[in-house]
Amino acid sequence: MTRETGPLTIAIDGPSGSGKSSVSKAVAAELGVGYLDTGAMYRALTWWCLDQGVDLTDEGAVVAAAEVLPLELSTDPQDQRVVVGGTDVTAEIRTTAISSEVSKVATNTGVRPILQQAQRDRMAAIARETGGVVAEGRDITTVVAPDALVRLLLTASEEARLRRRSAEVHGSADEEAIAATRDQVLRRDRDDSAVSQFTVAADGVVTVDTSDLDFDESVEAVLAVVASLAGHARD
Ligand SMILES: Nc1ncnc2c1ncn2[C@@H]1O[C@H](COP(=O)(O)OP(=O)(O)O)[C@@H](O)[C@H]1O
Numbered sequence: 001m002t003r004e005t006g007p008l009t010i011a012i013d014g015p016s017g018s019g020k021s022s023v024s025k026a027v028a029a030e031l032g033v034g035y036l037d038t039g040a041m042y043r044a045l046t047w048w049c050l051d052q053g054v055d056l057t058d059e060g061a062v063v064a065a066a067e068v069l070p071l072e073l074s075t076d077p078q079d080q081r082v083v084v085g086g087t088d089v090t091a092e093i094r095t096t097a098i099s100s101e102v103s104k105v106a107t108n109t110g111v112r113p114i115l116q117q118a119q120r121d122r123m124a125a126i127a128r129e130t131g132g133v134v135a136e137g138r139d140i141t142t143v144v145a146p147d148a149l150v151r152l153l154l155t156a157s158e159e160a161r162l163r164r165r166s167a168e169v170h171g172s173a174d175e176e177a178i179a180a181t182r183d184q185v186l187r188r189d190r191d192d193s194a195v196s197q198f199t200v201a202a203d204g205v206v207t208v209d210t211s212d213l214d215f216d217e218s219v220e221a222v223l224a225v226v227a228s229l230a231g232h233a234r235d
């Protein structure tokens with residue numbers, strides 16, 4: 001798609017389970033633009049460090065790994081593939097083993113500027129190629145792309161986020177499954193909050209609360225904000 005006023009750049013942040021990845025992918029597909037999952041980059045680096053035997057608490061070693069991370073990330077929202085050093089890790093980076101360790105990498109203050117710059121470069125390349133980009137994470141609206149045309153904070157109640165993640169990871173949202181999900185949702189958000197602000201919208205960032213919306217309604221709500229801010233009329 002093309003716009004006379006420049007590329008349609010959309011930045012979306014939010015806590016775990018708010019619907020960032022799934023909603024962003026659907027929004028990008030609907031608008032016909034590329035997609036960047038910045039969380040996948042932190043997850044891929046975590047996987048690679050573990051694979052290479054790098055101690056995640058050795059900050060300098062993890063920074064050195066970030067500098068040479070051999071990452072291939074697809075940009076098609078309907079075909080997401082993450083390849084590190086020739087190994088397809090698309091599924092593996094979503095496992096509890098990675099989810100429980102990724103904050104150690106994401107809170108490494110030497111790693112963040114390296115991945116943030118890589119994310120800016122990727123956003124620019126995707127926008128050039130497809131006329132726009134939907135990029136999602138924790139600091140896209142504030143640090144990576146504060147000048148994006150549309151900036152959104154996707155939120156949902158703690159209860160809704162736990163229920164969704166639990167259903168996704170354990171196939172159930174009963175008490176036991178929710179208890180097993182707490183660490184990778186609440187503890188991780190608490191840790192990640194030390195380096196990014198993603199619970200309160202920064203100035204100029206629009207909040208969409210999805211607690212009482214189903215998936216399709218969440219996608220519609222985001223598309224409505226895009227239409228009002230970017231003047232983009234859907235086909
Ligand atoms: N509004 C919604 N209502 C119900 N389920 C949702 C909604 N948004 C997302 N989901 C589901 O919740 C789970 C977590 O969503 P995801 O997009 O991975 O969140 P995040 O990227 O913010 O961690 C997925 O299984 C997704 O399909």
Ligand SMILES: Nc1ccn([C@H]2C[C@H](O)[C@@H](COP(=O)(O)OP(=O)(O)O)O2)c(=O)n1
Pocket residue numbers: 015016017020021038039040042043102103106107136137138139140188192196
């Ligand atoms: N822009 C970003 C994106 C993710 N992160 C961190 C925070 C998370 O713990 C990990 C993984 O992010 P991801 O978006 O995949 O996590 P969720 O799907 O929301 O559970 O990376 C970050 O610090 N900054």
